[in-house]
Amino acid sequence: MNFAGKTAVITGAASGIGLGLAHEAAHRGIRLILADRDEAALKEVASSLPDTLAIPTDVTDSVAVQALADRAFDHLGTVDLLFNNAGIMATGFTWEIEPARWDASLAVNVGGVLNGLRAFVPRMIAAGTPSRIVNTASVGGFGPSPLMSPYSATKFAVVALTEALKGELDMIGAPIAVSLLAPGPVRSAIFDDPFGGTAIHPATTQFVDTLRDMIATHGMDPQPFAAAVFDAIARGDYWIVPQPEALDPMLERRHRMIMDRTQPDFSLG
Template identity: 55%
Template sequence: MTSKILFAGGTAVITGAAGGVGGGLARKAAVLGMNLVLADLDSESLYTLADSLDTEVLVVPTDVTHPAALENLANQAWNRFGRVDLLFNNAGIMCAGFTWEISPEAFGRCFAVNVLGIHNGIRAFVPRMLKAGTPAHIVNTASMGGFLPSPLLSPYTATKSAVFMLSECLYGELKMINAPIGISVLHPGPVQSGIFGSPFGDGGGNPVARQFIDAINQQIAGDGGITPDQSAELTFAGIQAGEFWILAESEFLDPRFRERVEGILERRPPKIFGAE
């Protein structure tokens, strides 16, 4: 099923737009002729990005963990452009370490941004989209990490698994009421971005965890990661094709995920990549 939403002349709202993945999405949406509403905590980078785009852009500094901030974002988007065709619930943070050493604050913050931030976006935008009655599409950013348990990334992978479930339930709900709103779950990685910059919250980070994060960073910065613009190309192709799972075939993920599902069905203990 291909998507019927309006690209040229339509409006895209992007949270986490100042970051790597979000910036790529903004540039691609601008090339398609969309008006843009850019949201992030980092307002300075948002204005720099806005200045570089050849389209109408509204910048709304936003903390996605606050429901009122998403209400404000939706109000401002409709007031300025009169419509929202595409919403990217994309803001996200990393949190790493041995599970028993991660502070409740850091663990909670990861859920507040990665999961509740999406719920806040859905609560603010879906009622308005339903009222508008025109085709719209929502993309929730998850991660391949949500499919595979990874030692030292329990908060992050738990939030991303939650994003699948939330999105699949939402997809079913919108189908139940025949809403003209499509849903996709985006698994962008690995993409060169700032996400592994400070994954330890206020905990400092155990040296073993630090070494693990440094190795991932080096791999993504080397030839292990695609650019945000390449990621955005794949994402928009997925939206245009009406894909629920925007997830490239992967020699890394596919066999391990199959093994995981079969292991669950056979009631075997998990095989954890990186801890065999």
């Protein structure tokens, strides 16, 4: 698939995976609108890429996301690719994580995707041209992890709502394809503020340190990761899993556990 001249909107584009997607999209000749709540970083990214407009947007703000969609269709004419990518981490014991952090996780990781769908899908349907929505979940959307239940719960939600969305768009014959992106470890800023300023148990600090080390050692760089994402889009893939080794063994174990009705046992890795 030749992406030259196509158009894309990417949320969470100022850092990590979104930044990698922006660079790869620009490299493939895509005209871009980048959105992020970090205005300064976003503007710096956009100014370094050709044919790219920065629209600072908080994806939890439905009015702002509607305005983003208005400006995107005005500026680009149509939106061929929508990446609902912005997301945040939250760690700690489920009952100890501050309500504000729980709310933020739900608002960004699920609400942000929903706001994107509410604002863009009607316009994409009206445009009537082939397009694709890529929602970023995580391998963590297929297997929960202790000490990050807001993340697990919200990423499970993205997996579920994305599949339902695909069914609905097929049902009405809309020319909009859907992909579920499930990254494994990718080097990014996602663990820069995983506690949201709340007091934490030592077990959580240790857990976060281990994950940070794992991402630093085994994490993929955002650029090759993004190249794999665009190759999958070119193939028309629904499941975009650039690191199957981070998903498949876990998925197999989990499905066996549920089919066998055995207890969740996180000591098994």
